Amino acid sequence: MGQSNEGQGQSRAGTVTASEQVGRYVCCIAPAGGEANLGAIGIEGHEVYTVVHNGLCAVVHDCPAEPYQSDDVEVTTAWVLAHHGVVDAAWRRWGTVLPLTFNTIIAATEKSAEENLAAWLEAEYESLKGRLDALAGKAEYGVQVTWDPAIVARKIAETSPEIKKLEAEIGSQPRGLAYMYRQKLERSLRKETEAKGAEEFKDLYSRISRCVDNIHVEKPKEIEGERQMLMNLSCLVSKERCPGLEAELNKVSEMEGYSTRLVGPLPPYSFC
Amino acid sequence: MAEERTAMESVTRSQATLVDLLDRVLDRGVVINADIIISLAGVPLIGVNLRAALAGMETMVKYGVMREWDDRIRAQAVRSN
Numbered sequence: 001m002g003q004s005n006e007g008q009g010q011s012r013a014g015t016v017t018a019s020e021q022v023g024r025y026v027c028c029i030a031p032a033g034g035e036a037n038l039g040a041i042g043i044e045g046h047e048v049y050t051v052v053h054n055g056l057c058a059v060v061h062d063c064p065a066e067p068y069q070s071d072d073v074e075v076t077t078a079w080v081l082a083h084h085g086v087v088d089a090a091w092r093r094w095g096t097v098l099p100l101t102f103n104t105i106i107a108a109t110e111k112s113a114e115e116n117l118a119a120w121l122e123a124e125y126e127s128l129k130g131r132l133d134a135l136a137g138k139a140e141y142g143v144q145v146t147w148d149p150a151i152v153a154r155k156i157a158e159t160s161p162e163i164k165k166l167e168a169e170i171g172s173q174p175r176g177l178a179y180m181y182r183q184k185l186e187r188s189l190r191k192e193t194e195a196k197g198a199e200e201f202k203d204l205y206s207r208i209s210r211c212v213d214n215i216h217v218e219k220p221k222e223i224e225g226e227r228q229m230l231m232n233l234s235c236l237v238s239k240e241r242c243p244g245l246e247a248e249l250n251k252v253s254e255m256e257g258y259s260t261r262l263v264g265p266l267p268p269y270s271f272c
Numbered sequence: 273m274a275e276e277r278t279a280m281e282s283v284t285r286s287q288a289t290l291v292d293l294l295d296r297v298l299d300r301g302v303v304i305n306a307d308i309i310i311s312l313a314g315v316p317l318i319g320v321n322l323r324a325a326l327a328g329m330e331t332m333v334k335y336g337v338m339r340e341w342d343d344r345i346r347a348q349a350v351r352s353n
Contacts, residue, residue: 023310029302065310077290080297087297101301105310116308142292221291246285262285269296 021062024051024106024113027086028267029121029128030094032057038089043068043082048089051114053121056128059090059097060106060117067103091267096136098128098272131272138213138238139265143249145204145231146223151257153193160192197230204231204252211245212237216270227259234270 042061
């Protein structure tokens with residue numbers, strides 16, 4: 001990516017003439033530590049640098065004054081990964097960042113894009129500073145809990161008095177009736193498994209939320225095979241609370257039929 | 273590298289996959305609502321087209337078609353860290 005971009009290096013505008021690079025692609029906001037150059041790690045290999053204003057900086061690169069759009073999955077994926085790469089590099093460097101959403105491009109108006117950006121930083125200073133301060137020392141983690149409903153259903157079948165009763169009754173029924181009983185049994189079992197899922201969700205949610213600073217419930221993902229994602233969370237976690245979260249998730253993983261995935265640490269995309 | 277396991281346990285601490293990153297980079301993060309932001313007919317650009325291009329990718333990954341590709345991208349993301 002960007003390897004063929006001869007003439008980058010010192011020139012912020014890369015190969016394209018300056019007038020075509022009038023936009024400023026903003027990756028994230030960070031606490032200012034003076035001007036910095038993060039190298040040619042932006043989208044399409046653009047040089048990433050900071051626009052410093054009043055104790056805050058915007059981590060940006062020059063870009064054409066139009067959104068990044070493509071039908072090519074490889075291309076768009078490379079852009080998204082570059083965006084993340086910049087946010088991640090800034091996050092490691094400054095400890096805290098507010099990531100901007102993809103394709104945030106400041107345009108030039110009667111003023112230059114850089115002047116517009118500085119004016120925006122000025123106008124939003126209090127809000128941005130407050131949000132950065134609130135995120136200091138914290139990272140985002142994805143927490144996903146999956147379960148195998150079949151294993152859980154089997155356990156229910158072993159313990160539920162109602163299911164056991166139905167099972168016992170099947171044996172003493174003539175064929176036709178036994179079939180109906182079996183259907184009834186399956187329905188009951190499915191209902192109990194679903195109820196168990198809802199109950200587990202509540203329980204897990206309260207256990208996990210006690211270990212983290214903030215929590216968002218995301219849509220569960222489809223996964224292959226028999227397993228289902230019971231819970232998909234984004235969690236904001238202080239460094240010192242991380243071992244507690246891991247310990248709690250370990251307990252969940254020990255439950256038969258359950259497994260957990262902890263993704264991170266990530267910059268706080270979901271909490272800014 | 274990507275997998276860190278605590279002493280005895282089974283919670284897998286994993287590196288973000290492509291899907292983890294797409295969800296976050298495209299759908300989250302600060303949104304600037306100001307007229308200095310380039311937009312298309314007032315529609316935030318975050319990916320009307322981008323999402324369309326990427327739609328179905330999760331499904332492809334799910335069925336293993338792009339498994340290798342996803343691994344490669346993931347490895348790339350790890351290296352760039």
